[in-house]
Amino acid sequence: MRLLPLVLLLTLATATPVFAVQPDEVLSDQQLEARARDLSRELRCMVCQNQSIDDSDAPLARDLRILVRERLKAGDNDRQILDFLTARYGEFVLLKPRFSLQTALLWLLPAAVVLIGAFGLIVLVRRQRKTGETDVALTSAERARLGKLVNSPNE
Amino acid sequence: MIAELGHYALVLALGLALIQGIVPIVGARSRDPVLMGVAGTTALAQFAFVAIAFTALTLCYVISDFSVVNVFENSHSAMPLVYKITSVWGNHEGSMLLWVLILSLFGTLVAIFGANLPLTLKANVLGVQSWIAAAFYLFILVTSNPFLRLQNAPLEGRDLNPILQDIGLAIHPPLLYLGYVGLSITFSFAIAALIEGRIDAAWARWVRPWTLAAWICLTLGIAMGSYWAYYELGWGGWWFWDPVENASFMPWLAGTALLHSAVVMEKRNALKVWTILLAILAFSLSLIGTFLVRSGVLTSVHAFATDPTRGVFILAILTAFIGGGLALFAWRARMLKQGGLFAPISREGALIFNNLFLTSACATVFIGTLYPLALETLTGAKISVGAPFFNATFAPLFIPLLVVVPFGPLMAWKRGDLYGVAQRLLGALATAVIAIAVTFAIAGGGSLLAPFMIGLAFYVMVGAITDLAERTSLFRVPAALSLLRARGLARSVWGTALAHFGLGVTLLGIVFETQWGAERIEAMNPTQTVSIRGYDLTFDGIMQRGGPNYRELAAKFTVRSGGVVIGILEPSKRSFPSRDTSTTEAALMTRGLSQLYLSLGDPNPDGSIAVRLYHKPLVLLIWLGTVVMALGGALSLSDRRLRVGAPRPATPKTALQPAE
Numbered sequence: 001m002r003l004l005p006l007v008l009l010l011t012l013a014t015a016t017p018v019f020a021v022q023p024d025e026v027l028s029d030q031q032l033e034a035r036a037r038d039l040s041r042e043l044r045c046m047v048c049q050n051q052s053i054d055d056s057d058a059p060l061a062r063d064l065r066i067l068v069r070e071r072l073k074a075g076d077n078d079r080q081i082l083d084f085l086t087a088r089y090g091e092f093v094l095l096k097p098r099f100s101l102q103t104a105l106l107w108l109l110p111a112a113v114v115l116i117g118a119f120g121l122i123v124l125v126r127r128q129r130k131t132g133e134t135d136v137a138l139t140s141a142e143r144a145r146l147g148k149l150v151n152s153p154n155e
Numbered sequence: 156m157i158a159e160l161g162h163y164a165l166v167l168a169l170g171l172a173l174i175q176g177i178v179p180i181v182g183a184r185s186r187d188p189v190l191m192g193v194a195g196t197t198a199l200a201q202f203a204f205v206a207i208a209f210t211a212l213t214l215c216y217v218i219s220d221f222s223v224v225n226v227f228e229n230s231h232s233a234m235p236l237v238y239k240i241t242s243v244w245g246n247h248e249g250s251m252l253l254w255v256l257i258l259s260l261f262g263t264l265v266a267i268f269g270a271n272l273p274l275t276l277k278a279n280v281l282g283v284q285s286w287i288a289a290a291f292y293l294f295i296l297v298t299s300n301p302f303l304r305l306q307n308a309p310l311e312g313r314d315l316n317p318i319l320q321d322i323g324l325a326i327h328p329p330l331l332y333l334g335y336v337g338l339s340i341t342f343s344f345a346i347a348a349l350i351e352g353r354i355d356a357a358w359a360r361w362v363r364p365w366t367l368a369a370w371i372c373l374t375l376g377i378a379m380g381s382y383w384a385y386y387e388l389g390w391g392g393w394w395f396w397d398p399v400e401n402a403s404f405m406p407w408l409a410g411t412a413l414l415h416s417a418v419v420m421e422k423r424n425a426l427k428v429w430t431i432l433l434a435i436l437a438f439s440l441s442l443i444g445t446f447l448v449r450s451g452v453l454t455s456v457h458a459f460a461t462d463p464t465r466g467v468f469i470l471a472i473l474t475a476f477i478g479g480g481l482a483l484f485a486w487r488a489r490m491l492k493q494g495g496l497f498a499p500i501s502r503e504g505a506l507i508f509n510n511l512f513l514t515s516a517c518a519t520v521f522i523g524t525l526y527p528l529a530l531e532t533l534t535g536a537k538i539s540v541g542a543p544f545f546n547a548t549f550a551p552l553f554i555p556l557l558v559v560v561p562f563g564p565l566m567a568w569k570r571g572d573l574y575g576v577a578q579r580l581l582g583a584l585a586t587a588v589i590a591i592a593v594t595f596a597i598a599g600g601g602s603l604l605a606p607f608m609i610g611l612a613f614y615v616m617v618g619a620i621t622d623l624a625e626r627t628s629l630f631r632v633p634a635a636l637s638l639l640r641a642r643g644l645a646r647s648v649w650g651t652a653l654a655h656f657g658l659g660v661t662l663l664g665i666v667f668e669t670q671w672g673a674e675r676i677e678a679m680n681p682t683q684t685v686s687i688r689g690y691d692l693t694f695d696g697i698m699q700r701g702g703p704n705y706r707e708l709a710a711k712f713t714v715r716s717g718g719v720v721i722g723i724l725e726p727s728k729r730s731f732p733s734r735d736t737s738t739t740e741a742a743l744m745t746r747g748l749s750q751l752y753l754s755l756g757d758p759n760p761d762g763s764i765a766v767r768l769y770h771k772p773l774v775l776l777i778w779l780g781t782v783v784m785a786l787g788g789a790l791s792l793s794d795r796r797l798r799v800g801a802p803r804p805a806t807p808k809t810a811l812q813p814a815e
Contacts, residue, residue, distance in 0.1 A: 020390060021676055021767075022756065022765055023676050023677050023678040023756075026676055041542070041543065042543050044539045049397075049453070050395070050396075050397050050398065050541055051395075052542065055390055055392065055395075091536070091537070091538050091539075092537040092538060094538075094539060095539050095540070095541030095542060095543045095544065096541065096543035096547060097539065097540060097544065102530060102534070102538065103526075103538065105522075105526070106522060106523070106526045106540065106544075107548075109518070109519075109522050110518065110519040110552065113514070113515045113518045113519070114511065114552070117511045117514065118511060121507060125497070125498075125499055128497070
């Protein structure tokens, strides 16, 4: 529960915190570099805990960043690069999992929760319209106490 | 001796908790005021003993008693005193002790300020609260005892993890725990209501201040954690959708929903069953958060399997309380008569809309956080769910919510006039359109999303003000009269407006930071200059410095704007010999609400050094907005209407002052 610092405590136990993208990695073509950064944010550093290769300072992340830039320079489109990396490292490398049988629930549940909730509410409203408002009756004990309170002006 | 005293006090607290968990509840069943009265005394005594235990551990840290394992592993004699004290909760065992300290504190507060509660309800609440306390005392004593001794006392400690050696550790965990644990009170109230089998609008009135207090702490705690991560981690991010962050965000979302549904329950006597369920869920999410962080299951399913003692224990606590709570709910909820009709177009309708989307957002975070774990356990397949997933799913759920936010307070109860409210929001809408147009023009085309979000932020902010303007008839009556009306407005009205306004402010900060931030990554030699957004930073040189328990390599940069020197930035890299680790200390310069952010990389053999420089426009709005939200909460908390039924002005307000 101690939020990030604790995560760091786990992740950075081995790596020292320098920072991620190094000056020598940056591409001279600004548009390609921007694409590289966007792609890097979608890719997981596999030896880290929940860090993208754009944020991670691990050597593996650096290798992946360079790899992404090499593919970009070779003229691959974003899709091809993601496919290439997924083929190499598995679905684990994608921070936004692709829709598949395995991830169907993951992608569909949020929408399902809203729809089910909305449906439930509609049913509730309709049922209420039929039955009308019901006031909660007092229990006999409460009625007795109420009577006592009403009858004794001092209280 | 001190450690043993602390250990003993904790055992006594456990004993008291067991008594408090049984006697008052028996008393409530048999309507025996003497048995019920036990709860008040034991709650106070419990707090006293936990406080003794906590003080004992703190003392061990202050005097650097390295014969205590916990102190040896997390402290160092050369550390500044403030870090010695914060180290107490900078580790697993100590942080659990802080957890139970706050838990018992809340129990005591209910005992003290709950004088106006019905006797049976108070007894049941304190009883249930004590079950939770007992479970966690046992957890600490059995699996995470901070008072264990070493056979041979070492001369020096292993030091606190350098990243935690920051003032953030002094504020962030206590605030967060106040929030988490504060929700336990709401949980206890819910369970007590289920035990009694009855609940009414008064119940919501008793519960709201506690929820509000917890919510304020949680809001500030999360914001503080975010800012801490922002300046300490050195890459300028402030939210990572990390499971540990999500663990604190989920209770916040559920708590926010609970705050709103409790209003409906109090005012319209509706949504009772739902509110009870939310109260159970909100604390359950806190417990799940504890499990996620404390069990090591996040690192990997396998790490959990190799040393499962703690994890299994928390899992057992989790199952007992969540499972038990939900089972009780399923069994007794039918007894709570559902009352109160609600029309879809009304204040309560808007609040229900809020609940639907907040709960769905919370469910989304929950699913995203746990899905990889569940999938790996069930099928062995490993997938990652990270920030891109949450951004893609969370935003579509939050945008409709933000659209409805200004409608809520303007709607009338029972039967709202959607068209009339929309008319009153024309000003907000117009501001939004202008903001979108201006942003679009300045940004020079590109994606429409960013201008739209800016418009949304302005709409939410102006919408919040509209509510106040409507209630004070601003511009329609003389200003003096408006002022008089403004002073006469209930504080909860101001609180609502402020909290909603803060939401808009935070959104504005988020959009600006993510859309229009600038970044430079360079290898720099001394005397070189790098420019970003009109600021020129000249690298003056590198120096070595010593700290109390570290050495640091600091670089000096002179910042100029238009040729005029406006300041010095000194980012550094600290190395801590005792742990053989280092940290990056970013240097920040605040200009208005924007910041320049500079962090250092490694020095190269040729004498140059890698630097990462950001300009973060309006970034401070992100946290400023949360502070405004918390202020709104505090204002609501001080509303005397929340205290109606209290014979004396006795509220948790004064006791929870740290929240402000």
